[in-house]
Amino acid sequence: MPEVAIVGIGMHRFGRTDGVSGRAQAVHAAREALRDAGLKFSDMQFGFGGSHSAGGADTLVSELGLTGLPFINVANGCATGGSALIAADAAIRSGQHDVGIVIGFDKHPRGAFATDPAEHGIGSWYGETGLMVTTQFFGMKIQRYLHDHAIDPAVLALVAEKSFRNGARNPMAWRRKEMSAGEIAAAPMISHPLTQYMYCSPGEGAVALVLCRADRARSHTGRPVFLAAAEFRSRRYGSFEVFAPWIASERAPSPTVEASAAAFESAGIAPSEVDIAQIQDTEAGAELMHLAETGLCADGEQEALIKAGATEIGGRLPVNTDGGCIANGEPIGASGLRQVYENVLQLRGDAGEHQVPGRPRAGFTHVYGAPGISACTVLTR
Amino acid sequence: MNLVDDTLVLDTPDGPALRGSECRDCGAHTFPRQDGCPRCTGSAMREVALARRGTLWSWTVQGFRPKPPYTGSAAYEPYGVGYIALPGQLIVEARLAEADPAKLEIGTEVELMFVPFRDDAEGRPVYTVGFVAVDHA
Numbered sequence: 223m224p225e226v227a228i229v230g231i232g233m234h235r236f237g238r239t240d241g242v243s244g245r246a247q248a249v250h251a252a253r254e255a256l257r258d259a260g261l262k263f264s265d266m267q268f269g270f271g272g273s274h275s276a277g278g279a280d281t282l283v284s285e286l287g288l289t290g291l292p293f294i295n296v297a298n299g300c301a302t303g304g305s306a307l308i309a310a311d312a313a314i315r316s317g318q319h320d321v322g323i324v325i326g327f328d329k330h331p332r333g334a335f336a337t338d339p340a341e342h343g344i345g346s347w348y349g350e351t352g353l354m355v356t357t358q359f360f361g362m363k364i365q366r367y368l369h370d371h372a373i374d375p376a377v378l379a380l381v382a383e384k385s386f387r388n389g390a391r392n393p394m395a396w397r398r399k400e401m402s403a404g405e406i407a408a409a410p411m412i413s414h415p416l417t418q419y420m421y422c423s424p425g426e427g428a429v430a431l432v433l434c435r436a437d438r439a440r441s442h443t444g445r446p447v448f449l450a451a452a453e454f455r456s457r458r459y460g461s462f463e464v465f466a467p468w469i470a471s472e473r474a475p476s477p478t479v480e481a482s483a484a485a486f487e488s489a490g491i492a493p494s495e496v497d498i499a500q501i502q503d504t505e506a507g508a509e510l511m512h513l514a515e516t517g518l519c520a521d522g523e524q525e526a527l528i529k530a531g532a533t534e535i536g537g538r539l540p541v542n543t544d545g546g547c548i549a550n551g552e553p554i555g556a557s558g559l560r561q562v563y564e565n566v567l568q569l570r571g572d573a574g575e576h577q578v579p580g581r582p583r584a585g586f587t588h589v590y591g592a593p594g595i596s597a598c599t600v601l602t603r
Numbered sequence: 604m605n606l607v608d609d610t611l612v613l614d615t616p617d618g619p620a621l622r623g624s625e626c627r628d629c630g631a632h633t634f635p636r637q638d639g640c641p642r643c644t645g646s647a648m649r650e651v652a653l654a655r656r657g658t659l660w661s662w663t664v665q666g667f668r669p670k671p672p673y674t675g676s677a678a679y680e681p682y683g684v685g686y687i688a689l690p691g692q693l694i695v696e697a698r699l700a701e702a703d704p705a706k707l708e709i710g711t712e713v714e715l716m717f718v719p720f721r722d723d724a725e726g727r728p729v730y731t732v733g734f735v736a737v738d739h740a
Contacts, residue, residue: 339672345635349671349672351698363661366661410666411704414666415663459641
């Protein structure tokens with residue numbers, strides 16, 4: 223079975239880019255990724271991609287080139303990028319194709335996402351009465367988690383403080399200004415215990431990756447990064463997910479627990495061997511919980527890790543080294559691919575001011591989306 | 604009473620209760636009622652009245668007026684939202700009568716009630732399902 227390598231990466235800066243459509247940002251990212259790989263769009267044998275609000279990825283071919291390639295739209299909420307990558311991984315690993323592109327992009331209006339209950343199979347009362355709000359779910363999930371594991375809520379501000387610190391060092395990030403834990407904690411409360419600056423915002427941006435059979439990677443680049451594993455899971459009975467009018471009394475682990483365990487097993491790498499991790503931080507509590515759900519630490523261990531600086535760029539387990547969703551915002555279609563882009567930069571040693579020291583070898587990514595899906599990757603050089 | 608969705612509630616001898624379903628094969632409960640069992644994947648669900656009392660499992664306070672499809676009154680007041688563990692059945696999400704973080708605590712015993720969240724075209728209040736602390740009921 224062929225292994226898979228990432229030989230080209232491209233990105234359109236995240237944030238707000240007035241006057242540039244989401245599609246134009248995607249085309250920019252695709253051209254950057256192709257140039258990085260030394261390939262043309264006519265070399266691509268397949269494409270997978272998606273956006274939530276900026277149009278059909280398959281229509282990008284009118285700008286990139288009408289070559290007849292199979293280009294499939296992917297839509298999996300915030301896990302759209304991770305899902306496109308998994309589809310590309312399978313297309314190469316199966317032997318169906320040798321080289322192709324994945325593209326994720328988006329352009330969202332300001333403010334929290336508005337979602338129609340009917341799209342989730344829920345009655346309209348759920349939205350009408352003010353329960354169809356993602357920020358509430360995040361507040362309630364972290365509230366329960368802090369209670370169960372006796373964690374000091376003050377660490378939430380430290381998580382966001384780190385995100386802004388890392389974002390300030392990353393020229394592609396949206397939020398490039400540091401903010402103190404005190405300012406973050408004192409900001410308006412959105413959904414208790416989470417304040418305004420503990421949440422990420424819907425934004426804009428695009429990422430593209432060129433993937434190929436690993437045995438051909440060195441003909442495209444001197445520094446290939448290998449996609450050692452890519453795994454995806456949806457929720458089981460008893461997991462606690464967003465947009466749920468009810469949950470089961472018996473608790474089951476989140477889809478992240480299974481997706482990450484499968485990714486580590488498939489890569490033959492233990493969580494303790496991870497040198498850098500990009501994990502879903504829709505808000506500061508998500509980073510805290512996902513650290514444990516991914517197996518990177520034990521439940522309850524986060525408070526000590528964070529207070530000791532272990533998750534900082536210079537720490538033992540650098541997390542969200544590009545500033546994560548909190549500093550980059552969340553263009554839904556592009557978000558999961560941004561994590562992979564960042565890990566490729568780090569593994570190549572090209573991350574500049576936010577480069578993790580000590581030549582990292584193994585990177586991990588985790589993207590989580592509504593209503594309970596998780597996609598994880600392990601990358602190596 | 605003017606309820607946002609009449610299918611959410613059943614009348615019982617003890618008063619109104621949430622209308623849920625229970626799987627005849629494996630005992631799993633859901634709210635609202637549904638025909639497919641999310642636990643054993645069968646389709647032998649029957650309608651049941653859910654417990655009227657439970658304990659607060661988690662909570663938050665909605666700090667801003669949500670975008671549509673929220674239809675709450677224009678004069679926005681923060682509202683409490685929680686998950687309530689109903690013993691032997693499930694954990695249900697609902698509005699809370701309390702919106703003061705200092706007065707909300709995991710483990711508090713709570714009881715079903717109806718909370719007004721907007722007015723209809725004639726100016727009469729429209730209610731939805733919620734829970735209130737038993738010692739405040």
